[in-house]
Amino acid sequence: MAPGLAVENGNTLMASEPQMYQKGVKHLCDNGLNKLPSKYILPNSDRPDTSDYSPHLHVSGPLQLPLIDFAQLLGPNRHHVIHSLTKACQEYGFFQVINHGISNDVITNMREVCSKFFELPYEERAKYMSSDMHATVRYGTSFNQNKDNVYCWRDFLKLTCNPNDLHQLLSGWPSSPSGFKDSASTYVEETRGLFLSLVKAIVESLGKEIDENEEQLLLNEFENGSQLMVVNCYPKCPEPELTLGMPPHSDYGFLTLLLQDQVEGLQIHYKQKWVTVQPLPNSFVVNIGDHLEIFSNGKYKSVLHRVVVNAKKTRISVATLHSLPFDSIIKPWPKLVNEENPRLYRDTDFGTFLEYISSCEPKRKNFLESRKIIH
Ligand SMILES: O=C(O)CCC(=O)C(=O)O
Numbered sequence: 076m077a078p079g080l081a082v083e084n085g086n087t088l089m090a091s092e093p094q095m096y097q098k099g100v101k102h103l104c105d106n107g108l109n110k111l112p113s114k115y116i117l118p119n120s121d122r123p124d125t126s127d128y129s130p131h132l133h134v135s136g137p138l139q140l141p142l143i144d145f146a147q148l149l150g151p152n153r154h155h156v157i158h159s160l161t162k163a164c165q166e167y168g169f170f171q172v173i174n175h176g177i178s179n180d181v182i183t184n185m186r187e188v189c190s191k192f193f194e195l196p197y198e199e200r201a202k203y204m205s206s207d208m209h210a211t212v213r214y215g216t217s218f219n220q221n222k223d224n225v226y227c228w229r230d231f232l233k234l235t236c237n238p239n240d241l242h243q244l245l246s247g248w249p250s251s252p253s254g255f256k257d258s259a260s261t262y263v264e265e266t267r268g269l270f271l272s273l274v275k276a277i278v279e280s281l282g283k284e285i286d287e288n289e290e291q292l293l294l295n296e297f298e299n300g301s302q303l304m305v306v307n308c309y310p311k312c313p314e315p316e317l318t319l320g321m322p323p324h325s326d327y328g329f330l331t332l333l334l335q336d337q338v339e340g341l342q343i344h345y346k347q348k349w350v351t352v353q354p355l356p357n358s359f360v361v362n363i364g365d366h367l368e369i370f371s372n373g374k375y376k377s378v379l380h381r382v383v384v385n386a387k388k389t390r391i392s393v394a395t396l397h398s399l400p401f402d403s404i405i406k407p408w409p410k411l412v413n414e415e416n417p418r419l420y421r422d423t424d425f426g427t428f429l430e431y432i433s434s435c436e437p438k439r440k441n442f443l444e445s446r447k448i449i450h
């Protein structure tokens with residue numbers, strides 16, 4: 076047992092508990108744990124319902140998200156795929172992309188360096204810890220560790236990777252494990268390429284005529300847009316039914332591309348129920364963020380999702396959040412606003428979004444609600 080630890084009620088506790096939790100879940104587990112510390116125990120109403128939480132107890136089984144075959148999107152069947160995309164965005168706010176063209180090597184290398192990062196000694200990971208929500212490299216724990224009363228069972232590494240500054244940003248990225256910077260920067264560039272193709276298809280799926288010039292202008296904005304990568308680690312949890320890896324939230328960007336491993340954990344709010352998304356090897360789960368909800372004037376909604384943890388396997392996921400540049404104004408696409416379809420959201424600058432996220436527990440969709448115009 077590490078120095079400074081004391082055993083109480085069969086549970087291992089630190090003499091100076093608050094600091095211990097700031098060091099993250101991985102650190103806590105590495106010191107031996109057979110019971111969930113109270114810091115992570117959610118009130119009854121917020122706990123994952125065990126009938127939802129355990130895939131084996133699922134009445135209807137895990138959810139297979141609508142599949143978007145990216146190769147088909149680039150071929151003669153594009154209009155069919157665009158139609159499926161409209162349906163997926165409207166019904167689920169989520170879809171799964173296959174045949175996306177990002178090679179297995181790029182994905183495998185990324186998975187490997189991410190796993191290795193969380194296996195590094197605590198002191199090595201701690202070099203990237205920062206309480207500054209605006210730091211461009213940030214290792215941390217929970218959802219918003221400065222504000223959360225109950226902590227989530229998650230550690231993360233967040234890297235800002237905006238294309239215009241990527242070269243300069245890279246110098247601050249973890250130098251250990253070896254190959255991290257190479258694998259992660261390749262992954263960032265490849266996911267950005269996929270995002271740009273998906274944005275083009277999403278704009279098309281909104282069903283408005285757009286000439287080539289207009290389209291190019293719109294896409295140029297995204298090309299120089301913002302990108303944040305979040306590597307999430309959810310260690311094995313001694314009492315998974317009492318806590319969550321991530322609370323219900325929507326993502327603030329335009330689209331999020333998520334690479335999950337084979338361990339189930341992601342749940343989306345679908346037809347008033349929490350349903351587990353079945354992992355599909357080497358695919359990307361894509362979901363609509365708040366900015367796309369605003370841009371589409373509410374035609375597409377950002378959907379609440381959360382993460383449940385389990386007692387058997389550590390889970391690692393990589394999310395890249397893509398949107399317009401940080402200095403942009405997020406607003407409904409004028410083509411979607413007319414007399415019959417009045418504008419439903421106020422203009423919002425990106426900074427206000429980020430300010431909100433760092434200043435409170437950004438649970439559920441409170442911020443987006445505050446941007447709505449009530450007619
Ligand atoms: O780990 C997951 O499956 C989801 C992660 C997520 O929702 C996020 O990073 O915003």
Ligand SMILES: [Fe+2]
Pocket residue numbers: 324325326331380
């Ligand atoms: Fe998310």
